[in-house]
Amino acid sequence: MPPPETAETDKGLVLHQIGVRFGGLVALDGVSLRVPPGRTVGVIGPNGAGKTTLFNVVCGFVAPTTGALTLDGNPLRPRPHRLARLGIARTLQGVGLFAGMTVLENVMVGAEHAGKPADSAWEVLERCGVAEHAHALPGGLPYAVRKRVALARALVAEPRLLLLDEPAGGLGADEIAQLGELITGLPCAVLLVEHHMDLVMAVCDEILVLDFGKPVAHGTPAEIRTNEAVADAYLGAAA
Numbered sequence: 175m176p177p178p179e180t181a182e183t184d185k186g187l188v189l190h191q192i193g194v195r196f197g198g199l200v201a202l203d204g205v206s207l208r209v210p211p212g213r214t215v216g217v218i219g220p221n222g223a224g225k226t227t228l229f230n231v232v233c234g235f236v237a238p239t240t241g242a243l244t245l246d247g248n249p250l251r252p253r254p255h256r257l258a259r260l261g262i263a264r265t266l267q268g269v270g271l272f273a274g275m276t277v278l279e280n281v282m283v284g285a286e287h288a289g290k291p292a293d294s295a296w297e298v299l300e301r302c303g304v305a306e307h308a309h310a311l312p313g314g315l316p317y318a319v320r321k322r323v324a325l326a327r328a329l330v331a332e333p334r335l336l337l338l339d340e341p342a343g344g345l346g347a348d349e350i351a352q353l354g355e356l357i358t359g360l361p362c363a364v365l366l367v368e369h370h371m372d373l374v375m376a377v378c379d380e381i382l383v384l385d386f387g388k389p390v391a392h393g394t395p396a397e398i399r400t401n402e403a404v405a406d407a408y409l410g411a412a413a
């Protein structure tokens with residue numbers, strides 16, 4: 175008998191009513207979200223809203239106190255070292271490259287880890303616009319280039335889901351625009367946690383807005399732009 179088909183609404187990564195408590199502090203409360211195959215979903219919110227905690231739940235760094243995750247309808251209990259096996263890749267805040275390895279070697283490590291051929295590293299370096307730096311050590315390269323190399327190392331795994339934690343952090347306006355083009359051209363699903371609103375609005379198909387750990391809005395960029403609860407959350411944070 176063929177395996178039962180995954181219902182359309184179960185496809186991709188689904189967060190079901192996720193809650194996270196740190197002692198008495200509620201960092202996430204009833205957060206539900208789906209990242210369908212091939213779509214880019216953004217998570218935004220003021221400082222302390224719970225974005226990084228949500229990211230850490232998906233990566234397996236933080237276990238949810240309540241709720242559950244599924245991947246294509248199957249229960250998912252993420253563990254950081256097992257993500258690659260599930261077809262999930264991630265970049266973290268900052269860069270995190272191996273300082274003693276060249277750019278190419280860093281990306282080849284990513285390929286090896288994911289069981290991909292080593293020569294796929296070249297193709298990804300080219301796609302990310304950093305092939306000219308292949309034989310350089312990361313330490314001497316501009317920050318924006320190092321961030322692209324970190325992205326290349328994640329992409330070489332050909333993930334079905336890419337998790338990006340503040341990829342625009344520390345980048346200039348032109349570099350963010352280039353990053354946006356790169357993200358838009360990706361074939362995989364993307365979960366993007368990001369402060370930089372222009373990037374989020376440019377690349378996301380849908381956006382979840384958190385405030386004090388709770389979802390306050392969810393919709394397309396156009397809907398989020400004009401949502402009063404979103405404006406309140408950000409104005410409240412700025413006040």
Ligand SMILES: Nc1ncnc2c1ncn2[C@@H]1O[C@H](COP(=O)(O)OP(=O)(O)OP(=O)(O)O)[C@@H](O)[C@H]1O
Nearest residue numbers: 196199200201219220221222223224225226227228
């Ligand atoms: N390991 C932890 N232990 C205790 N409290 C934590 C821990 N991690 C996060 N918090 C708290 O949980 C809340 C949500 O934090 P989180 O870092 O997820 O927010 P954020 O939206 O990513 O903020 P920022 O935009 O500043 O990065 C905050 O009040 C934070 O202080």
